[in-house]
Amino acid sequence: MTRASGVSVAIPEVRPAAPRAPFDPEVVRRQFPIFRAARPKPLHYLDSAATSQKPDAVLAAMDRYYSTCNANIHRGIYGIAEEATAAYEDARRRVARFVNAASPRELIFTRNSTEAINLVAYAWGRSQIKAGDAIVLTEMEHHSNLVPWQILAQERGVELRFIPVTGGGELDLAALPGLLADGRVKLVGVVHISNVLGTVNPVAEIARQAHAAQALLLLDASQSVPHCPVDVQALGCDFMAFTGHKLLGPTGIGALWARRALLEAMPPFLGGGEMIREVKLAGSQWNELPWKFEAGTMAIAEAVGFGAAIDYLESLGMEHVFAHDKALAAATMERLREVxxxxxxxxPAAKRGGVVAFTLGTIHPHDVATVLDDEGVAVRAGHHCAMPLHEKLGVPASARASFHCYTVPAEIDALVRGLHRARKVFAS
Amino acid sequence: MSGSEDLFREEILEHAKHPRRHGTLSDPDITFEDSNPLCGDRLRIDLHVKDGRIRDICFSGVGCSISQAAASMLCEEVEGKTLEEVKRLTRDDVLEMLGIELGPVRLKCGLLALKTLKAGVYGIHQWPGEDE
Structure with missing residues (x-):
């Protein structure tokens, strides 16, 4: 992109660093300022499924954007506006390439996964779903892939069906053919990796069965895209939602990927500036993809940070990140047996990503988390936005440890120490 | 909050492990149930009331030690009091009973019992001063 001004201002540079090999979480960890900050006791952050920490590279990219070329995008004729536009669209290209989208036009920036799923529920759902249709979800969905469909179901008289979860925490796929059999199902919505159980679901097989029944597949990839290689074309999904803040990026930016033909046929979601081509008082023409779905000023700096986070993860190698997650989950499960x-x-560990949720006798998970906090160990306690799943599993709440590339084995030791202490505090 | 040693001081643990006034009443004059969706705490409080005075009070439900201890202490505290006196109870009264500092998340656990009791006494979901 050419710049109108002759002043030399650096375009935000967030290109991948040279690949590091081999993967070393101790080295990775030092690139996250939150772990370098002085504090009374070390921080053992085991809540990456809720949100990840942010490396220097991401913070620097956002800071560079604000410091050197902050301007509104797609409008300004002047130099920094063009630089800002280039940085924003460059981030889109990186995110699109990261999940192997056929084109950056298929990649819509949203606030988060929740907004991405709502975009589908409103723009696609309300134009395509009618009374008597059915939607298949699973019993392990996060509320973000359940509530938007409940709202649509109530509004339209749509039936929601659920793939059951087995006692072992996996999807009971034997039930799927029956759920699809009557031909009324228009969409199958499934979480890729459960935010509670860590279960990695067989998406390609579910997509195959959905498509054979003329239904589309929506994938909630909130816990997978940040942790393992995800290829939308290989998986065969039609819609995929994910978010930046779990992927070492900032909050306030997420993405919807969808097949281009679907996006072309969908009406807009939010109306306003940028999403239109031509506006008259009597009506408007919509902008082309992807901007048709990006109304108003978007989170530009956050998009730049999202792109930088992807560069950072690519420099680590997603295979390494996932192997690290899985190894930590296996080690944690092994260590927890001594409690x-x-x-x-x-x-079992072989079937999950970097998430381990548990209960500790009759001690309430909040109490467990409070004692752990005293040891500097941050875990999540509650239902993790998956109340129906907890009901199915017969527990009101659980405690959850979850990992990312910066998690080190010593933090598992701290977790186990804290759990022994919690048992002592609450011994009756 | 200087740590779980303080948060789980002996009296709180004692109330959480052996709650007073735990159970349900038959034919309660007032019964109210509420929950704290964040942590899955559920609390029900039953009252027998005569001449505007609490004759008997019980609570039931599941929750963390803070919410259970607060319910146990509060039920002990208000037995024999008039409904007007209960209406005058504030969050500071409960925090004083607990004797600990609570962060914004655990505050909801600590105040669930008061919220449930007041809503039952007022017969409404929101009681005056709830937002304080």
Missing amino acids: PDLTILGP
């Missing part, structure tokens, strides 16, 4: 009364929720 009496502790019950792990979900499948």
Whole structure:
């Protein structure tokens, strides 16, 4: 892109660093300022499924954007506006390439996964779903891939069906053909990796069955895109939602990927500036993809940070990140066996990503988390935005440890220490 | 908050492990149930009331030690009091009973019992001063 001004201002530079090899979480960890900050006791952050920490590279990219070329995008004729536009669209290209989208036009920036799913529920759902249709979800969905469909179902008289979860925390796929059999299902919505159980679901097989029944597949990839290689074309999904803040990026930016033909046929979601081509008082023409779905000023700096986070993860190698997650989950499950009364929720380590949820006897997970906090160990306690799943598993709440590329084995030791202490504090 | 040693001081643990006034009443004059969706705490409070005075009070439900201890202490505290006196109870009264500092998340656990009791006494979901 040419710049109108002759002043030399650096375009935000967030190109991948030279690949590091081999993957070393101790080295990675030092690139995250939150772990370098002085504090009374070390921070053992085991809540990456809720949100990830941010490396220097991401913060620097956002800072560079604000410091050197902050301007509104797609409008300004002047130099920094063109630089800002280039940085924003460059981020879109990186995010699109990261999930192997056929084109950056298929990649819509949103606030987060929730907004991406709502975009589909409103723009696609309300133009395509009618009374008597059915939508198949699973019992392990995060509320973000359940509530938008409940709202649509109530509004339109649509039936929601659910793929059951087995006692072992996996999807009971034997039930799927029956759920699809009557030909009324228009959409199958499924979470890729469960935010509670860590279960990695067989998406390609579910997509195959959905398509054979003339239904589309929506993938909630909030916990997968940040942790493992995801290829939308290989998986065969039609819509995919994911978010930046779980992927080492900032909050306030997420993405919807969808097949281009679907996006072309969908009406807009939000109306306003940028999403239109021509406006008259009597009506408007919509802008082309992807901007048709990006009304108003978007989170520009956050998009730049999202792109930088992807560069950072690519420099680590997603295979390495996922192998690290899985190894930590396996080690954690092994270590937790030495804690009496502790019950792990979900499948064996081989079938999960970097998430381990558990209950500790009759001690309320909030109390467990409070004692752990005293040891500097940050875990999530509650239902993790998956109340129906907890009901199915017969527990009101659970505690959850979750990992990312910066998690180190010593943090698992701290977790186990804290759990022993919690048992002591609450011994009756 | 200087740590779980303080948060889980002996009296709180004692109330959480052996809650007073735990159970349900038959034919309660007032019964109210509320929950704290964030942590899955559920609390029900039953009252027998005569001449505007609490004759008997019980609570039931599941929750963390803070919410259970607060319910146990509060039920003990208000037995024999008039409904007007209960209406005058504030969050500071409960925090004083607990004797600990609570962060914004655990505050909801600590105040669930008061919220449930007041809503029951007022017969409404929102009681005056709830937002304080």
